Amino acid sequence: MEQxxxxxxxxxxxxxxxxxxxxxxxxxxxxxxxxxxxxxxxxLPSLLSKDFEEFCRNNVAPLPLLYVSKPGEMTCKPLAQHADIRTDISQYCVYENGKLLKTVSSLNAYTSSLKDMVCFYLGCSFGFEGKLKEAGVPMRNVEQRKNVSMYRTSVSCVPAGVFHCPLVVTMRHVPAEMLDTVVEVTHLNPLAHGAPVHIGDPNLLGIQDLSRPNYGDAVNQQPGDVPVFWACGVTSLEAVLSSKPALAFSHSPGCMFLTDLPDSSSSSPSSVYLDPHLTPLSFKLSQSPLLYSLASKRAVHKIRQLENIIREDPGERGISAIFLKDELLLSCLALSHAFSVLITTGFPTHYMHNPPDETDGPPGAFAMANMLLSLGKRVTMVTDQRCLQLNQDIMNEAVSSGVLAAPIPLVTFEDNSPDSALNFLCHHGDITKPRYDHLVAIERSGRAADGNYYNMRGVNIKHMVDPIDNLFIAAKDIPGILTTGIGDGGNELGMGKLKERVKSRMPKGELIACDVAADYAVTCGVSNWGGYAVACGLFLLQSCSSHQRYLQKGLGLNQEKTQTQRSAALPSVDKEESFLSTLMRFGIRSGKTGNLAMEVDGMTFHPTHSDLIARLLHATHST
Structure with a gap:
């Protein structure tokens, strides 16, 4: 590249x-x-062309079709004038029976064989480098006069006929502060692979060592850079190797065919790519492992609307004093990436009653669980030993009444050794094999700095609470497990992230403030509302094409579930009213008043909670 x-x-x-x-x-x-x-x-030979075209349609991010030739067609007039595929690439690969035989500078010697072969032209990420340069984004590989780095991943493409192979990605080091610029610029060029399919730790793609690319050159990272990965057309070479055709050809990695098409071309100019509301934004979810996620501006705006609704404070607790913006959004994004989620709830504030628990918490927990189940996540609930049978009975009622789509495992945690939490969270206590990748606590009594558990009146209820906090503490040292706490007063598990605010701004804050932090602390007027908002936020992300593409690495987006089917998993006024009635029948009381009534935190279901649920649903479904 020197010249x-x-x-x-x-x-x-x-x-x-x-x-x-x-x-x-x-x-x-x-x-x-x-x-x-x-x-x-x-x-490829003509007899394989239909299978390969289907393979490209199944895996559009790595294999965006620009043009498919007719058998024996050496030119490609829709892409370039006066072109000849035999001579216009600087280096070709020649394959025989699925093995790379050699590289050559011309295919003229194979002219007779090419008469019964079809040429596929696929978009390349080099096509967006010009726009990135115009936007001021440094091209580290160009600066270092190197070919771009390309890696074989552990992610499998969607097969078609004889074609199956792992996804190949390109990687570019990008300054962290320019991620949104890079995402937006590349999103606007779907024919050059579009937006990134992963940002962060390469191990999450099965890439062990960035200094050893499978194709291209290793490129040095600069301080402040983040590794960003795009689906790569070299995936097609892996497909050729796997299908073992008697004879095939390709470009050599980095030696592309140059077209006359402007890099802003799109097969459908009025498509979603040109809608500014659907431009993706990037959000950092964790540092260890480093992970970012993408979601469209529209989905982000809607989830922020949900957050504004649930932060209302009809109970006048002063919750706005401990509110942190975008905690709901970050939690929803992280839960969307999760495969296995552990949920806990339970606040025995009514220590003089049996059962002592309150109506805030379980409805929000079940609403989240129901949406997570609909998204194919594994969901488990952990509860106190004292109320295991009670919660099992409540769950059975929730399933029979349609509040919960299916029963989920209900477990307890006993802290009987220094490694109890580690062994609970990870198979055989191995931090590389976690059972869960996200823990959620909603209206769960949280441990204060003195080791006790307090209700809002400052009464110690430690004797009724199992040490589930230890799971959240242990999770901090297990890469790949994230945590969310949802609360409305600051004494709930996970609110330790906000403990200094709670101590200085909430009544009895110095005493009751939870000392155990979660990665995301969702504060709301009533904790149940936070659970409802998480369910709605997950629904919005499931409906966000930018987020779904990122989750699935641009491979074969799953369209099996319709919008109507996903909507059925959302909380509703009828379902939540039914579930509150169930809690009443089991003797669960309102948190603030202790009333055995259709109320939560002293506020009646109608109109306070029913109206808020309706508003959340309206914000979720509005255009």
């Missing part, structure tokens, strides 16, 4: 002519033809 600077002003046509003439200055095409699409190229 590519002198070629930076050349048009794609001029560069193709230089390549055709064997110009030694052009080794790879990274840094060339800014402003134009570049293409991966695969040439």
């Amino acid at each position: 590519c600077d002198s070629l930076s002003s050349f048009s794609p046509f001029e560069l193709r002519m230089l390549i055709r003439a064997g110009d030694p200055r052009i080794k790879t095409t990274t840094g060339l033809a800014y402003g134009f699409q570049q293409a991966n190229v695969v040439v």
